Amino acid sequence: MTSETSTWSPSRDHALRRLRAFAPKTGARYAKQRNFDFGPGKHDKVSRLSPWLRHRIITENEVLSATLDHYNPRDAEKFIQEVFWRGYFKGWLEHRPDVWTYYKSDLVALVDRLDKEAGLAREYDAAVSGQTGIACFDAWASELVTTGYLHNHARMWFASIWIFTLKLPWQLGADFFYRHLLDGDPASNTCSWRWVAGLHTIGKTYLARADNIEKFTAGRFAPHGQLATMASALEDPRPVSLTAPIYLHPDLMGRRVGLLVTEEDCHPESLASLQPDAVLVLTGSTPRSVLPLGEKSAVFASDALSDRAQTFEAHFDVGVTVQKEGEWSDRLSDWMGANDLEVCVTSRLPLGPVARRTRRACRAAGIELLEITRVYDQCTWPHAKRGFFGLKKKIPQILSEIGLEQTDARPATLI
Ligand SMILES: Cc1cc2nc3c(=O)[nH]c(=O)nc-3n(C[C@H](O)[C@H](O)[C@H](O)COP(=O)(O)OP(=O)(O)OC[C@H]3O[C@@H](n4cnc5c(N)ncnc54)[C@H](O)[C@@H]3O)c2cc1C
CATH class of the missing domain: 3.40.50.620 (HUPs)
Incomplete structure (x- = not known):
């Protein structure tokens, strides 16, 4: 087994070992270092647990519990919030199935355009094969395809460059991520791309800046003069209705x-x-x-x-x-x-x-x-109707509802 393969071994045992090793690092050090992308094989400042979490090979409860075995919730606040972003996006999309439907039909139409419009196809091919001439972007495209993982900050920069510098349709970029990420997730992925584009928090975009990339890649990349300097929010006038998810607890007594x-x-x-x-x-x-x-x-x-x-x-x-x-x-x-x-x-x-x-x-x-x-989803999703702040306020309540006391750090007995 190569080291690259073993890094992403899909087994639950592997994920539990990774969780056990990372849980003691979810405190202040995570909050301080989590935004640094040191490059492929050097992402040890973040947990890299998302592929297993996404497929619930391990659960949010297990990750939160292991964290609270080491830290008071205040001291691991940032990490705990990040874990809740997953449930937030899931709940948000469950309330708005139209957003997923629009994304899927837009994608079909755009893939059709790739067949018909040579210019668009050329720019798209250059982007997904890492041949744009923007070194950081090209390196991330290659890392994504070869490993199935990208650091969160790289995902943000990549999506921003895709939308605002290369001016490619966001749905094609989201699809590129979704097809290649081991943690590819309809909710986290679609909502994050929409967030960068200014469609999630309406009007608020994310602009990738050369200085920021230079600092948080520890000088590996410095795309000065190559990136868009403005990010005007995209608009989507189509109506989106708010639908309340139904939570089922069926009685299965007496049935096979x-x-x-x-x-x-x-x-x-x-x-x-x-x-x-x-x-x-x-x-x-x-x-x-x-x-x-x-x-x-x-x-x-x-x-x-x-x-x-x-x-x-x-x-x-x-x-x-x-x-x-x-x-x-x-x-x-x-x-x-x-x-x-x-x-x-x-x-x-x-x-x-x-x-x-x-x-x-x-x-x-x-x-x-x-x-x-799951109880976790039922406790989380109802607070994901609007912005993340609404859910963030409820984290102490949710931790208690899912049986994770949020007092002092518990003795270090990991699952
Ligand atoms: C454009 C874009 C696309 C993305 N697409 C996906 C996707 O398809 N699937 C996916 O799981 N995440 C996606 N994310 C969110 C985030 O980048 C990854 O969850 C995170 O990088 C996973 O790495 P980690 O496990 O080392 O994270 P850590 O920093 O160790 O965080 C711990 C856990 O918290 C959760 N988490 C952290 N940040 C986020 C976030 N912003 N949104 C949702 N959950 C989060 C993950 O489950 C993660 O495993 C996307 C972000 C962006 C900006």
Whole structure:
């Protein structure tokens, strides 16, 4: 195994080891150093836990708990807030499904334009292949494709240069990220790109500045004279309605229940006190776009699921079926029939291609699908209707609601 591969090994054990090593570093030092991007292989000032968190190979509860084993919540305030950004964006998008629908249809239209407009295609190709002549941007494009990860600050600079210097459509940049990031996430990614463009906090854009890049890359890059000096907010006049998410807590008493595990949530052991009669793990990666998935992201979630599936039999004490290939409706139908199941249960599927694929497959096969919302999501999402500040104020309350006391640092007993 190369060191690059082992850095992003998808297993839960690997993530837990990384969490254990990083939890003591989530205090003041994280707050001070988190914005520095020292380059590929040198991102140890941040946790690099997002690929596992995104697929819930480890959970937010586990990360927050490990942090609070070492620090008082005040002393790890910045790190704790960062963890809550994930839930904030998820909740925000769940309240506004139109934003996701618009993004997807815009993307289809833009990919079509790439086929027809040679100028746009040339500029797009130069950007995604790292040949713009802006050294930092080109290096980040290459790092993204070869590793599946970019530091948060690099993501912000990259998106800003894409939109305001190269003047490319933000949706194509978001798609490039989403297809290649191991942590590629419909909510965090789409909302962050919109945030840079001035569409999330209306009118407030993020402008990448050469001085800032020079300082926070420790002098590796200094693109003076190469970047836009103004960032006028993009506008989108289309109506967006506010929809309240529904939180289900189905009563499964007396029914034969099958548990479905997908790449959206790879830790069903902590979902609820479920006692399924059979488990189905669908390990095949779901396409994220009309364009192909990145090489690294195509295997990360799939390998993670195969790894996780090995522990389900012992944990749930039932038969576990693992399927990589084939139509999901057929796989589901065969499994439900073979195990005489009445209802299929899975973790609440947030907006995105896996939700769409799963719901469609169940509808096509005439299967009743029940999605169970995690307590964490149910406590977080209702505070994500507007700006992050609304949720930030509620962090102490949420920590207590999810069973993480926020008094003094607890004895250092990590999970
Ligand atoms: C343009 C752009 C696109 C992005 N796309 C994604 C994406 O597709 N998927 C994704 O998970 N994150 C995305 N982010 C957010 C952020 O960059 C990553 O979550 C973070 O860099 C992950 O690295 P880390 O685990 O080392 O973070 P740390 O600094 O160690 O933070 C700990 C955890 O907090 C969460 N977190 C931190 N910052 C953010 C943030 N700004 N938004 C949401 N969650 C955050 C992550 O789960 C992360 O693992 C994007 C940010 C930008 C600016």
